[in-house]
Amino acid sequence: MPNEMKGQYSQFDEGIRGMATESLKDWRNSIGEAAITIVDQILDGKNEEERKTFIARHINSTFWNRPYYFRNNNAERREDVFQSRIVSETFATHFEIIKNIPDDSRLEALPKAALVLSILAIDRAFTLSHSGIYSGDFSSYQLAKDVSPRIHQLFEKGRNGQDRVTAQMWSQIIAAAKAHVEPQASNITSSIPLEDEEEMPDELLYKPQMLSIEV
Template structure:
């Protein structure tokens, strides 16, 4: 915080809170929109019967986990959880958004909230696409907010190890465009 603002939160607090809220809404909406886009891409060209079969296969849950959380829907490989195309591409949105934040300014904590939000967004994308409902504002979707707690409980129950987290993050980052630099060399050629 700049020195000029120290001890003046009461004066600037409302503006800071409003900016933080808008940033969070933008982050959530971006992840929600990514999930909807990916589901639309998966369904592109499928007829009504294929769409119905797809949703039936993805909406079912076994022990709280959807087949779409696993590559190739292979629930027999629990160590690959949250590394499927749809999860990785949706989760990649978080890394795309933060890629310009310097490493020293980022939290060292695992991005659990971003993964929870990604999974909630996928759930909502399935519901919206299956029912033919327009996406709307992801940030205001109460069901997604409520479901976040259940997803956090899945993490605890399924014991995602540090190695699994590394694989989940690597799978998502594989979908992030490399950062481009606007800095040009001042060394004459």
């Protein structure tokens, strides 16, 4: 978003609402499609029974402790949470989309919404692969909208008042995702965007074309 418009979205609402809605839809669908592609790659070469067993192991658990959150599905290494291949490559889609947007045109909040959306997209990709029915329109997937508040709890404070995902863990999670982003054509560096996926991120307005888990 141009600097003169930052913080004044409501004043320009009527003129840019359509553009903002389309950009947000494209952002969501890009993450949804990335998850499907990566799940297909992971399941490639497995027979039907192996696929069913693999998928069941990953989604027949609570959102607090999905095996696919962790590298090598090793939930004992809590410091590796949200750094598995499937999470990192899906989450990387967000950074790929915003990589050429200048730092001063971005919000400084942690990209919680993008990571929540990645988790929801991965779950949907496993479910679709299990049923053999695919749909590209992730933006209209109602179950993801309904479950989103529950997933956001993963990134809130625990009962002890401490962040479930610490600043150090966030740095590792973001670094793991950015490792899958193609190098930029310029020296513009990526930063940390998005706070709420239901609100239009400044980054997408600017360029519309385009855990230690304690319950």
